[in-house]
Each structure stands twice: as structure tokens, then as C-alpha cells.
Amino acid sequence: MNIPMNPNMINRRAFLAGSGLSLGSAALNTLMAKDAGQPMYLLPKAKAKRVIFLCMAGGPSHLETFDYKPKLDELNGKPMPESFTQGQPIAQLQGQELKVQGHLTKFKKYGKGEQYISDYLPWTAKMADDISIIRSMVTEQINHDPAHTFMNTGSVISGRPSMGSWVNYGLGSVAEDLPGFVVMTSVGGRNPQPIASRQWSAGFLPSRFQGVEFNSTGDPVQYVRNPKGVSSEQQRKLVNAITALDRHRNQAINDPETDTRIAAYEMAFKMQTSVPELMDVSKEPQHILDMYGAKPGDGSYASNCLLARKLAEKGVRFIHLYHRGWDHHGGLEKYMDTCCGLTDKPTWALIQDLKQRGMLDDTLVVWGGEFGRTPMFQGKGEAGRDHHIKGFSMWMAGGGVKGGFGYGETDELGYHAVKDKVHVHDMHATMLHLLGIKHQFFSVKHQGLDWKLTGVDHSHVVKSLIA
DSSP states (O other): OOOOOOHHHHHHHHHHHHHTOSHHHHHHHHHBOTTTSOBTTBOSOOSOSEEEEEEEETOOOGGGTTOOOHHHHHTTTSBOOHHHHTTOOOSSOTTSOOBBOOOSSOEEEETTTTEEEETTOHHHHHTGGGEEEEEEEEOSOOSHHHHHHHHHHSSSSTTSOOHHHHHHHHHOOSOSSSOSEEEEEEEEEESOOOOOGGGGOOTTSOGGGSOEEOOSSSSSSTTOSOOTTOOHHHHHHHHHHHHHHHHHHHHHHOOHHHHHHHHHHHHHHHHHHHHHHHHOGGGSOHHHHHHHTOOTTOOOHHHHHHHHHHHHHTTOSEEEEEEEEEOOSSOHHHHHHHHHHHHHHHHHHHHHHHHHTTOGGGEEEEEEOSOEEOSBOBSSSSOBOOEEOSSEEEEEESTTBOSSEEEOEEOTTSOSEEESOEEHHHHHHHHHHHTTBOGGGOOEEETTEEEOTTOSSOOOOOGGGBO
């Protein structure tokens, strides 16, 4: 059968090939060293093989978790000094009378590094010697969706590749029957902000690198099971027939997205067997379920943490968990209890489980939200805190990161990062470095520009965090 070719398509292909601006050729020319065919962005050795990113969506308060400021309690209820806030971006408190809100919990020192951790996080306190707490994070967007976009893609512009897609593009996937980038969400707390699927988009990278969302309840992936009356053998024949047609067509149009479609059909067929079995945690030993606090099919953060460990064992390169519920403009005490109650022990369990299986050394675990919360009071009656981008806390563990270590500081009220600032781009650069990627050489040409996850500024690897 002769398939008519589109002359305009051929002319466009000839133009792109001649100009060197096609994605494939641009990526090849940019990323591959001429002498040995070795990607020039790769380091000789990587400390981490995979990432588990634990996103506390909504913005957890650093002042109720990791950043102890005695001065905050001293000034509780008093006017916030204008020297801190004048000219600074504020989300919902703009133009209102600003009063200092003291800590709503107690802090103690834990571990050999004597790290301050709040009473809201008793299980995190148990693993103080496993984590590096960054207390000087800064970001650029003060509202949820753009802040997630910046945290996930390194850009304020929607449509850029997410960090999971960048990692899969640069390193490839180890898993043969699972996506290289998996996303799962859970809910619990105050005002759970929606998370758009474009947060795990591949952007201008080939779409096979985008994240795949797994459902926590019901079928893990839509249509993963065969329809009634359709056997695996019949499904295999269908996939083979469609693949043959796509390959025949692609001889004429040479479209990278057709290659992606072929790979997607093949992956989907493999997932029909692998995913349901993987997502069934009922076969886990009872002591493991109890350690996480997981119940099969409950869709909880605890179950997602257990599934994250299973995905990591199967070779998934990037696993992103979102727990939605940390937007505490009011009822801070109540909802910190709720959110920490749902996430603190499972997070500890994940670290312990990885450690006992010998996987923590090459698994980078990152914990944090899209921003922090203000030192100023917000709410009616019950205290809350507004969005804050000038200083907040995150932590890293495993994957070549020091344990029992604190890095950076905010000022005496926890407003501005004042020592060893860590921009989101620096966090991305450090993550890539631990994965064996030199961020300054890791780029893709798109629309005439060399795009990077770490942006065009002077991002740097935070070497002090690395063991």
C-alpha cells in the first residue's frame, strides 16, 4: 500500500535537517562528545541512581518544622518590624497590619549534629542523623501553581520539561516494564490545592519522558486491564499490528512522536502485567505495612511511600509523591497535626526501609514544599501563616548526601535566608550532580536557545551537602 507523502512535511523536514534545529540533532550535537560518543554532561561516577521527591504541596511552615527562632517567640503578637517586610512580596497579607506569630510548637535538638526539629515531627527526629536540612531555600513564585511550576521545571513559564523528565532524558530508565518517571498523589489537611498534570510534563522533550500518574485507588492506570473477552494473546496481536502500521508510516514522515507512540504501545502492553502486581501491597509482610501505617487500597501517603520503595526496587528513575493539604492560612496547629500525622511516620519508614534493603546509599530522597510560610500571623482566631519565598526549609537524604547535617540560616525571625542561600536552581544542580550529571553541560536546543533545568543564571552545586 502506497501512503501519499505531504510535500510540505518533506520540505519542513529538509529545512530542519539542514539547519540543525531539529530536537534530535540538536540534542545529539549538544550533548554528545565528538571523540568517544560519551555524553559530555555525564560525570565519571554517580552517587545516586534514582530520586524519590516527597512534595508537601501547599507549603509547610519552616517555623513549625525545622527553623527554630527564639526571637520569634519573644516578639509574638507584636508588630512585625518593617525592616523585614518593606518592599517584599506578600501573597494574602499585602496591605494588612502585620503581627509576629511565635512558634506554635516546641523544638528540640536531635542526633549527633544536634539538629533542631519540632515536636510535630517525632518520627523525622528519629532519623536526624540520616538527613541534611537546608534552612536557607529561596524561590521566585509566591502563589501555588507557579511556585510548583518553578520547583518542578526551573522556569516560571508553563510547558517546560519537569525535573523527572530531564532526569529520564539524560540517564534513561532502568525499568523495562514500567515508566521511568512515576507520579502519585494523596490528600489530607487544609485546603488541598489541585496539582495539574503539566507539572510532570516532558515539555519540549519527546513525550515518552513525561511522568505517568499512578492512581492510589482502583486501577493504578486507566485502562491498564484488558477489556472483558480480550486475552493477552489477542492484545499482543493488536499491538504488533498497530506497531507495524506506525513503522510503515514513519518510513515516510520520520516523526519522533511516532517512535514515541510505538514505544508507548509496547510499554502499555508490558504494564498490563507488571503494574497491577506491583501496586498490590497486600502481599507485603504485615510488619512492613505496620511500619509505614499503610492499608492496601487506601490511597494514603503511607501507601504511596511503600509503593515508592517498590517502584525504586523495580528500576523507576524518578518517583514524585505529592501530599496535598499544607496550605495553612488558618488553623495552623490543627492542620499541622493532621498533615504531620499523615506523613511523618511513613516518611521515616521509607528511609528505614530503603536503608535496610541497602538502597538508601544510591537513592536520593528530597522532602519539601513549593515555598514556606511567613513569620507573620494570618487568620481569624486560629493562627495561620501566609505564603513565603524568601527563606524556607527542605531536606535531602541518601544518594551521597551527608547525614545529620544542617546548612544555611535565615534571619532572627525566619524571614530572609541570610547565610548560604540555596536557590531552587541550586537544588536542581545538586540533585543532577548526585545523579552523575554536570548541569552546566546538560541542555537541549529549543527555539534557538539552549535550555537547562538549572536556568541560565549562575546555579551551583551545594558541595557542602555531599558526603
